[in-house]
Amino acid sequence: xxxxxxxxxxxxxxxxxxxxxxxxxxxxxxxxxxxxxxxxxxxxxxxxxxxxxxxxxxxxxxxxxxxxxxxxxxxxxxxxxxxxxxxxxxxxxxxxxxxxxxxxxxxxxxxxxxxxxxxxxxxxxxxxxxxxxxxxxxxxxxxxxxxxxxxxxxxxxxxxxxxxxxxxxxxxxxxxxxxxxxxxxxxxxxxxxxxxxxxxxxxxxxxxxxxxxxxxxxxxxxxxxxxxxxxxxxxxxxxxxxxxxxxxxxxxxxxxxxxxxxx
Amino acid sequence: xxxxxxxxxxxxxxxxxxxxxxxxxxxxxxxxxxxxxxxxxxxxxxxxxxxxxxxxxxxxxxxxxxxxxxxxxxxxxxxxxxxxxxxxxxxxxxxxxxxxxxxxxxxxxxxxxxxxxxxxxxxxxxxxxxxxxxxxxxxxxxxxxxxxxxxxxxxxxxxxxxxxxxxxxxxxxxxxxxxxxxxxxxxxxxxxxxxxxxxxxxxxxxxxxxxxxxxxxxxxxxxxxxxxxxxxxxxxxxxxxxxxxxxxxxxxxxxxxxxxxxxxxxxxxxxxxxxxxxxxxxxxxxxxxxxxxxxxxxxxxxxxxxxxxxxxxxxxxxxxxxxxxxxxxxxxxxxxxxxxxxxxx
Numbered sequence: 001x002x003x004x005x006x007x008x009x010x011x012x013x014x015x016x017x018x019x020x021x022x023x024x025x026x027x028x029x030x031x032x033x034x035x036x037x038x039x040x041x042x043x044x045x046x047x048x049x050x051x052x053x054x055x056x057x058x059x060x061x062x063x064x065x066x067x068x069x070x071x072x073x074x075x076x077x078x079x080x081x082x083x084x085x086x087x088x089x090x091x092x093x094x095x096x097x098x099x100x101x102x103x104x105x106x107x108x109x110x111x112x113x114x115x116x117x118x119x120x121x122x123x124x125x126x127x128x129x130x131x132x133x134x135x136x137x138x139x140x141x142x143x144x145x146x147x148x149x150x151x152x153x154x155x156x157x158x159x160x161x162x163x164x165x166x167x168x169x170x171x172x173x174x175x176x177x178x179x180x181x182x183x184x185x186x187x188x189x190x191x192x193x194x195x196x197x198x199x200x201x202x203x204x205x206x207x208x209x210x211x212x213x214x215x216x217x218x219x220x221x222x223x224x225x226x227x228x229x230x231x232x233x234x235x236x237x238x239x240x241x242x243x244x245x246x247x248x249x250x251x252x253x254x255x256x257x258x259x260x261x262x263x
Numbered sequence: 264x265x266x267x268x269x270x271x272x273x274x275x276x277x278x279x280x281x282x283x284x285x286x287x288x289x290x291x292x293x294x295x296x297x298x299x300x301x302x303x304x305x306x307x308x309x310x311x312x313x314x315x316x317x318x319x320x321x322x323x324x325x326x327x328x329x330x331x332x333x334x335x336x337x338x339x340x341x342x343x344x345x346x347x348x349x350x351x352x353x354x355x356x357x358x359x360x361x362x363x364x365x366x367x368x369x370x371x372x373x374x375x376x377x378x379x380x381x382x383x384x385x386x387x388x389x390x391x392x393x394x395x396x397x398x399x400x401x402x403x404x405x406x407x408x409x410x411x412x413x414x415x416x417x418x419x420x421x422x423x424x425x426x427x428x429x430x431x432x433x434x435x436x437x438x439x440x441x442x443x444x445x446x447x448x449x450x451x452x453x454x455x456x457x458x459x460x461x462x463x464x465x466x467x468x469x470x471x472x473x474x475x476x477x478x479x480x481x482x483x484x485x486x487x488x489x490x491x492x493x494x495x496x497x498x499x500x501x502x503x504x505x506x507x508x509x510x511x512x513x514x515x516x517x518x519x520x521x522x523x524x525x526x527x528x529x530x531x532x533x534x535x536x537x538x539x540x541x542x543x544x545x546x547x548x549x550x551x552x553x554x555x556x557x558x559x560x561x562x563x564x565x566x567x568x569x570x571x572x573x574x575x576x577x578x579x580x581x582x583x584x585x586x587x588x589x590x591x592x593x594x595x596x597x598x599x600x601x602x603x604x605x606x607x608x
Contacts, residue, residue, distance in 0.1 A: 062502050063502070088504045090504075091502060091503060095503075096498075098498070099495075100495060103494055103495040104495035104496050104499050105496055105499075106496045106500075117500070117513075118503040118504075121504055122503065151267060164499075
């Protein structure tokens with residue numbers, strides 16, 4: 001377990017909740033002392049019902065949200081007390097894919113501008129180099145180069161999610177955190193996007209942290225699975241084991257909640 | 264210039280509003296004419312051809328002696344003697360109105376303010392100056408003042424609101440209280456007090472009013488930014504390591520601009536009205552400047568000369584109405600629900 005690539009160590013996050021009086025506020029604990037990590041080239045699934053802290057954890061892991069307590073480490077080094085330049089390098093290493101592709105793309109920019117953004121900020125390619133990279137990226141995620149001129153609202157859901165994925169891998173990150181990447185898509189498109197993710201993982205040696213409430217999808221894609229309930233990890237084991245013989249009561253409830261049809 | 268599809272639809276919607284579309288054209292025409300006020304109403308001819316040479320008195324002051332007169336001082340072309348000298352040996356082209364805003368007509372046959380005549384189409388004011396010429400120059404200064412104030416206060420207001428909304432939390436809370444206090448100050452009284460201390464001119468007034476007018480946009484833009492900053496694409500930009508400034512200007516602001524844009528015509532109207540009321544009260548532009556407010560005040564003081572008040576009132580009413588019509592059309596063109604209604608119809 002020592003060679004975790006991206007790791008959360010005893011991470012907690014509190015939110016201010018209901019007012020209890022003039023000065024006191026209830027503290028809501030979204031994530032409670034969670035420790036988990038993902039090894040290079042593998043996929044860790046994080047499952048749990050809505051509101052259990054999955055997305056909060058994801059945001060802390062990509063550096064969007066500072067943990068209230070605990071530490072986030074990339075290759076063993078803490079990212080919390082870093083200099084500006086080091087943070088920048090971290091952002092190039094760890095990227096995020098959002099649930100709703102249309103919300104994640106600025107509606108006022110055509111696709112090539114959306115992809116050009118991270119390249120111009122995080123890499124030192126010149127204009128021509130970026131242009132070539134954009135064409136290559138579109139090809140990599142299975143989009144025709146003509147789509148570069150389109151605006152997000154002119155794309156289908158699957159195409160838009162491919163653009164989001166292209167943006168995430170534009171800076172050649174090591175880790176991609178996928179926050180429910182397929183749950184906003186049609187079932188038929190889901191399969192294609194999952195196929196794309198698997199293919200990209202093989203080609204680029206990516207490490208995934210896959211957040212989902214869809215157990216079927218997790219079972220297909222993940223090597224390991226962590227189950228979260230009320231902000232804590234209740235079970236964390238290799239996927240095959242977990243699905244074959246769930247240990248924790250909550251995991252069993254989750255598995256039983258999936259309708260299964262004979263045949 | 265290529266418009267994005269959504270802007271094309273907005274433009275089509277704007278054009279479909281015939282009242283707004285025609286108002287825009289009419290207003291633009293009036294504004295362009297007033298921008299060239301020196302060529303429309305001036306006490307100097309536009310071109311003089313004299314003795315084989317070309318002269319442009321609007322741009323250059325020529326002494327009378329150039330046109331074989333006696334005096335070494337600047338030629339006064341309205342003098343029939345000077346005009347005669349030039350016509351003897353060439354020709355000259357007058358603007359349609361031979362009065363500038365400060366030209367005093369000394370040849371009035373009735374005491375000033377004189378009623379409309381073939382010489383002074385809208386009559387003269389109580390100092391013998393041509394009303395139409397003053398209206399043209401006054402229109403220009405009003406619109407320019409309004410535009411300058413609108414642009415400047417939008418820039419300040421939008422920038423302040425963006426920072427405030429983007430950071431949110433305590434920044435937002437503190438700043439919002441400050442804005443409320445600042446916005447609660449009685450602007451007109453402060454301007455009047457300031458007018459007692461300083462000699463107001465165009466730039467002073469612009470600066471003073473800018474101090475207070477930027478507040479109007481803060482509320483709406485802040486709300487829009489508060490909404491926008493939680494969108495995933497803003498989060499994505501942050502995850503990509505983009506700086507706060509770049510996110511604000513590239514991602515948040517453009518999406519918050521639509522709300523601000525619909526406000527602009529009304530701010531423009533408000534600016535013009537405030538300037539006019541200050542001029543009316545005598546705390547505005549320095550004495551002698553062409554201004555609609557000053558003309559209104561003259562109309563009030565000379566009720567026996569109704570052309571003063573009527574001319575100023577009509578100009579102001581037409582100008583403000585045109586701007587409101589344009590503003591309404593712009594607002595409706597940006598309203599997504601209207602768009603759908605227009606498409607369904």
